[in-house]
Amino acid sequence: MEILDLRHFSSVDLRPLLEDETRAWSAMLSWDYNGSAEMILRYVDAKILPGYAAIERGRIFGYSFFVYEGSKGVVGDLFVANGGRLPNAREVEVKLLTHVIETLQQSPGIHRIEAQLLAHEAGSVARPFLDQGFQRHPRLFMVLNLRGGSSPKQLTHPDIEIRHWTEVDYQPAAAIITAAYRGHVDAQINDQYHTLAGSLRFLNNIVRFPGCGVFDAESSFAAMDRKAKNLIGLILCSRVRGDVGHVTQICVLPEFRGRGIGQLLMAATTQNLIKRGFTMLSLTVTEANSGAVALYHRLGFESKRIFDAFVWEG
Numbered sequence: 001m002e003i004l005d006l007r008h009f010s011s012v013d014l015r016p017l018l019e020d021e022t023r024a025w026s027a028m029l030s031w032d033y034n035g036s037a038e039m040i041l042r043y044v045d046a047k048i049l050p051g052y053a054a055i056e057r058g059r060i061f062g063y064s065f066f067v068y069e070g071s072k073g074v075v076g077d078l079f080v081a082n083g084g085r086l087p088n089a090r091e092v093e094v095k096l097l098t099h100v101i102e103t104l105q106q107s108p109g110i111h112r113i114e115a116q117l118l119a120h121e122a123g124s125v126a127r128p129f130l131d132q133g134f135q136r137h138p139r140l141f142m143v144l145n146l147r148g149g150s151s152p153k154q155l156t157h158p159d160i161e162i163r164h165w166t167e168v169d170y171q172p173a174a175a176i177i178t179a180a181y182r183g184h185v186d187a188q189i190n191d192q193y194h195t196l197a198g199s200l201r202f203l204n205n206i207v208r209f210p211g212c213g214v215f216d217a218e219s220s221f222a223a224m225d226r227k228a229k230n231l232i233g234l235i236l237c238s239r240v241r242g243d244v245g246h247v248t249q250i251c252v253l254p255e256f257r258g259r260g261i262g263q264l265l266m267a268a269t270t271q272n273l274i275k276r277g278f279t280m281l282s283l284t285v286t287e288a289n290s291g292a293v294a295l296y297h298r299l300g301f302e303s304k305r306i307f308d309a310f311v312w313e314g
């Protein structure tokens with residue numbers, strides 16, 4: 001087995017592995033990975049995707065890639081064919097990650113590395129990260145079954161109006177996100193939350209790029225203070241499969257919390273998705289964010305998987 005630079009290969013070499021990965025994401029996460037796979041293949045053909053491929057008998061059977069975002073490196077993905085069934089799959093995963101981590105840590109100007117490995121069980125690939133001084137944050141992948149369940153009744157609030165997300169919410173939403181995550185564990189995991197410019201970049205990634213599903217404006221909502229007519233919270237939802245939604249963001253300004261606005265936002269999204277025939281809604285949440293986890297449990301979400309987020313600051 002050899003580990004080689006991903007940029008030596010083309011989409012023809014990588015496509016069979018990505019087809020395996022697409023099947024794995026569908027089975028594990030009810031997630032259609034085709035959009036992401038096509039984007040990866042375009043970058044591979046352009047020879048601009050940094051990463052590594054595991055090769056045996058001339059075939060790619062594992063890969064990991066990363067991206068540079070200013071002074072930050074983000075591990076994009078890790079996949080080895082047949083996952084657990086291959087006897088040395090774990091060893092190959094560790095080798096690929098070790099190469100990625102070393103490359104990023106040695107890249108001039110890179111002071112931070114983030115990784116979220118949604119398709120890997122918590123702890124399963126932690127060793128190369130922990131050995132290099134990364135912090136580990138367990139996160140939950142939770143799902144709500146929308147089939148057969150009754151749609152939540154219309155919930156209203158005397159002071160708050162819930163209305164559909166629109167383009168004009170962009171700039172104020174970035175301010176809400178920055179304020180909502182001040183001092184929050186998720187701001188340790190994703191440093192985009194630290195600044196207004198970073199939160200705008202986060203929004204841009206969610207709304208305009210198909211990396212995390214396809215943004216679904218219809219099931220995304222804004223919470224408005226009726227009196228002041230300001231945005232005070234929001235929920236953003238993407239379509240990750242024809243019939244599956246995924247909450248990519250939900251937050252409420254600190255001074256408005258504990259009044260049922262989070263629940264109201266979630267109900268608006270759920271109701272919209274049920275009306276449109278969606279069968280499932282998923283989300284990810286940091287285990288240490290216990291208030292949010294409790295809220296999701298109360299709303300009927302079940303924890304399906306635990307995965308890890310890793311952060312390194314050099």
Ligand SMILES: CC(C)(COP(=O)(O)OP(=O)(O)OC[C@H]1O[C@@H](n2cnc3c(N)ncnc32)[C@H](O)[C@@H]1OP(=O)(O)O)[C@@H](O)C(=O)NCCC(=O)NCCS
Nearest residue numbers: 180250251252257258259260261262263284285292294295
């Ligand atoms: C998670 C978050 C969106 C929840 O929003 P919220 O508006 O506070 O949510 P709710 O008010 O509906 O529910 C929160 C609590 O208020 C309570 N509550 C609900 N309705 C209430 C009401 N009418 N009056 C008083 N309390 C109420 C709920 O029982 C719940 O109690 P809990 O603390 O035991 O869970 C909010 O805390 C937030 O923005 N956090 C920071 C960002 C974040 O963590 N986002 C989630 C990432 S996955």
